[in-house]
Amino acid sequence: MLETTTPDVQGAFRALADPSRRSMLMHLSQSDMTIGEVAGHFDMTRAAVKKHLTVLEEGSLISVHPKGRERVNRLEPNALKSAVDWLNHFSNFWDEKFENLQAAVEAAESNKQ
Amino acid sequence: MLETTTPDVQGAFRALADPSRRSMLMHLSQSDMTIGEVAGHFDMTRAAVKKHLTVLEEGSLISVHPKGRERVNRLEPNALKSAVDWLNHFSNFWDEKFENLQAAVEAAESNKQ
DNA sequence: TTTATATGATACCAAATGGTATCATGTCAA
DNA sequence: TTGACATGATACCATTTGGTATCATATAAA
Numbered sequence: 535m536l537e538t539t540t541p542d543v544q545g546a547f548r549a550l551a552d553p554s555r556r557s558m559l560m561h562l563s564q565s566d567m568t569i570g571e572v573a574g575h576f577d578m579t580r581a582a583v584k585k586h587l588t589v590l591e592e593g594s595l596i597s598v599h600p601k602g603r604e605r606v607n608r609l610e611p612n613a614l615k616s617a618v619d620w621l622n623h624f625s626n627f628w629d630e631k632f633e634n635l636q637a638a639v640e641a642a643e644s645n646k647q
Numbered sequence: 648m649l650e651t652t653t654p655d656v657q658g659a660f661r662a663l664a665d666p667s668r669r670s671m672l673m674h675l676s677q678s679d680m681t682i683g684e685v686a687g688h689f690d691m692t693r694a695a696v697k698k699h700l701t702v703l704e705e706g707s708l709i710s711v712h713p714k715g716r717e718r719v720n721r722l723e724p725n726a727l728k729s730a731v732d733w734l735n736h737f738s739n740f741w742d743e744k745f746e747n748l749q750a751a752v753e754a755a756e757s758n759k760q
Numbered sequence: 761t762t763t764a765t766a767t768g769a770t771a772c773c774a775a776a777t778g779g780t781a782t783c784a785t786g787t788c789a790a
Numbered sequence: 791t792t793g794a795c796a797t798g799a800t801a802c803c804a805t806t807t808g809g810t811a812t813c814a815t816a817t818a819a820a
Binding site for chain 4 (some may be wrong): 552554578579581582585586589602603604
């Protein structure tokens with residue numbers, strides 16, 4: 535009831551607060567990418583990009599997989615879900631639209647299992 | 648298509664990144680409150696609370712309504728929706744569960760009008 | 761083996777952030 | 791009117807944050 539600071543949630547929202555990081559998530563939603571490939575889409579040094587990717591990894595929004603001398607960054611949808619969950623759970627208080635939405639989530643989840 | 652930095656979204660995610668501010672939203676979801684009332688729930692000065700409330704207001708997550716010498720802070724659900732929308736739109740890329748979810752949102756919205 | 765390359769690590773910097781203390785202002789009430 | 795009180799506004803501080811530059815390390819390739 536009214537959880538506010540689950541570490542997961544904090545890490546996710548923290549990572550989502552920066553527009554560059556949100557943009558990186560967008561890129562990673564289209565394909566896994568090495569740090570160098572990610573950096574190719576941004577006007578900043580690889581070191582800066584790597585810091586952002588570290589924040590995303592700390593928030594469990596991405597996972598990193600060594601492959602030879604490269605490190606492949608992969609989107610992790612589940613952690614994003616924890617942010618959505620926080621917002622939805624919270625939203626139930628005032629808007630029935632969100633109740634429908636949460637019901638849809640639960641229905642979809644039970645269908646999968 | 649792949650919007651990353653709508654001002655709305657940035658303001659909302661920025662405000663949501665801090666656990667104190669998320670907690671304030673929780674409290675405000677139960678009732679409108681003056682800055683003094685909000686401050687009563689936190690171990691920090693009123694000035695600090697006011698700064699947080701300003702960030703929430705800048706993100707359009709709350710609205711402020713003068714009432715005599717008080718200023719009543721009220722939750723604004725719609726701005727939270729912009730954050731949810733960003734997450735959902737984004738989620739469609741990899742998880743059909745979220746497609747169901749977004750369909751439910753749209754259905755609920757059209758039912759209302 | 762040598763060399764090029766992808767990444768890691770560190771040091772450093774300016775600006776933003778979360779916080780305090782203090783003072784000013786506006787409004788309710790005696 | 792005058793005092794109490796809720797809030798606004800500043801100034802200030804320590805820490806975090808987003809960024810750069812530089813050097814070290816590990817691996818692929820010649």
